[in-house]
Amino acid sequence: MAKVHPNGAVAPEPTISSGAAAEEQPPAVLTVWRKSLLFNCDGFTVFDAKGDLAFRVDCYGSSRRRAEVVLMDVAGKPLLTVRRKRLSLLGEHWVIYDGDAAEHKSSKPLLSVRRHVSLRASSKTLAHVTPVASSTSAFVVEGSYGRRACAVRDSRGDAVAEVRRKESVGDDVFRLVANPRLGAPLAVGLVIALDEMFASGRGSPRSLLRRTWSA
DSSP: OOOOSOOOOOOOOOOOOOSHHHHHSOOEEEEEESSOSSTTEEEEEEEOTTSOEEEEEEEESOOSSOSEEEEEOTTOOEEEEEEEEEEETTEEEEEEEESOTTTOTTOOEEEEEEEOOOSOTTOOEEEEEEESSSOOOOEEEEEETTTTEEEEEOTTSOEEEEEEEOTTSOSSEEEEEEOTTTOHHHHHHHHHHHHHHHGGGTTSHHHHHHOOOOO
């Protein structure tokens, strides 16, 4: 991550593709840093395989219960809005919108992300991802986000995105492999939703039972 300055490349649009052309493209290998490059900001900084800045999230304030998070490209253009919604005492629901949903009320929802709730400690399912604006089949997130070892899988069990550990760099820097079927922006959007769901010990059923909702 020695090179953090953007090279001016335009980030791809957040779309879900199921065509043969997407299957032929190589996956995008990204490095995710759970830190903003701006002073006194919380967020994410995402680099591409060449080490260039690809995406960023800059959140002012230190609250870990944000109502929404905006993913931007290198120039600060909003690509996605990840917004938290309340379902029930035992559920957490995030909707990923195209662009800046707060500024543009007509922003279309792309994905719905719902936490999987199970009292079985052995359950490997973390969340369920449902496309909202397309007929694409739903996805399931399996593994452990806390250990930086999880995958987003389609109905066939194939991974469309994977979170992998990077050697000897801790939990705040990890790899994200995004299949072209899902695309890099939406893969980062899912990471944002997972981080809000499972960071700071919020992933266990007991923590859900203790939580009182304020949103």
